[in-house]
Amino acid sequence: MAITLNLNGQTHAVEAEPGTPLLWVIRDELKLTGTKFGCGVAACGACTVHLNGDPVRSCQTFIEDLDGAQITTIEGLSADGNSRVSDAVQSAWVELDVVQCGYCQSGQIMSAIGLLSENPKPSGAEIDDYMNGNACRCATYQRIRAAIQRASEIMEA
Structure with missing residues (x-):
């Protein structure tokens, strides 16, 4: 087809x-x-x-x-029309050194951008709820949550 x-x-x-x-x-x-x-x-x-x-x-x-x-x-984020959110998420990921092995991170980032596009100031519980279903074999969940909160701050600045 x-x-x-x-x-x-x-x-x-x-x-x-x-x-x-x-x-x-x-x-x-x-x-x-x-x-x-x-x-x-x-x-x-x-x-x-x-x-x-x-x-x-x-x-x-x-x-x-x-x-x-x-x-x-993930390769198209700079041209996605949502660069304010995607740039903030990517900056926060680097700033907080979220990545360990990195395998899940493109999916984590794409989900985080989805969350912040819908809710620019999520609570910790809202982050956990939205990101539920994104598995990280290295268990960097605390760093992922912190990076989403940091991206929210970057977007607000």
Whole structure:
């Protein structure tokens, strides 16, 4: 099946079977490897991308459902039209040295941007609730929460 995707502000014509997860098109067809495979059942968050501005799990988002959609991966954040939030999140991540192994971090960042886009001043409990379902094998959850709070402060300044 031929489909045209708008990914990171660029149009891509791809060929994929119905039922193909967006994750595999992003990684295998378009060679963008920032979006990670973690579990394949939308339980870990490693494959999170933005679909029309909202975080979704690309391992369970199927290619045939994407006609006309705007998709942003970690590689496309600077061109996502939401640079105030994405820049603040990325700055906070670096400032607080959140990353340990790094495998889950693109999904964590994409989810954090989704949260701060909806709620620029979340409480600790709201952060925990929103980020639930984003697994970190290294257990950097405290640093992730602190970075989201710091990004909120950066956005407010």
